[in-house]
Amino acid sequence: MTHTIGTHDEWLAARKALLLREKELTRLSDELAQQRRELPWVPVEKEYVFDTDEGPRALGDLFDGRSQLLVYHFMFGPDWDAGCPGCSMLADEVDGGVIHLAHNDATLVFASRAPLEQIQAYKARMGWGVGWVSSFGSDFNFDYGVSFTDEQRESGAEYNFRFEQRLNDELPGLSVFALADGVVHHTYSMYARGMEVVDNIYALLDRTPIGRNEQDGQREWMRRHDEY
16 A cells, blocks of 8 residues: 655644535535435335234334334345345444434334345344344335346336436345324435445544455455454
């Protein structure tokens, strides 16, 4: 790795200039957060039933007594041998943090199309405690834009609010819901690189000299935590 070498004073001047832009980004992020909260809520009229450790449960049941629900669409298809390495890295980070969300009136669960038995086995292998449900047999992942049929993969479909020609069968996303007066509402969704804001490993790597160590957008170094 080669890089510019300078004095402390040169570094400090450059760092202060960068800080001004970082502060701009922080203020803009605060503004965007407010705009997210102001998005209209859409009542969820379709009935979705998930396989869970407690038996079949409807979407409204996943709130677990709270008024806010975050569903992370974990990439794990019915015919996959294991969950996505990138999703697994995120799971390592958030697994211990769900208790803090719960105490701020928000429940976080993972949802995948893999059958529940596969999910339970992989979850045990990884040592996670976060809630994880199977949407196998339902339209949930398809309706919220993270799973795609063979026909959609061939002809293209909408992902991240735009039409994409080439798609995998499973892609990452986060869907957010609110429960009010017994009605579940869809309030927010994000996909693709928008997901990075909930993955602290990327944020930390973005502050290192090498960064994410990507080659054409691919991170060849990434493994599941028991595969390094």
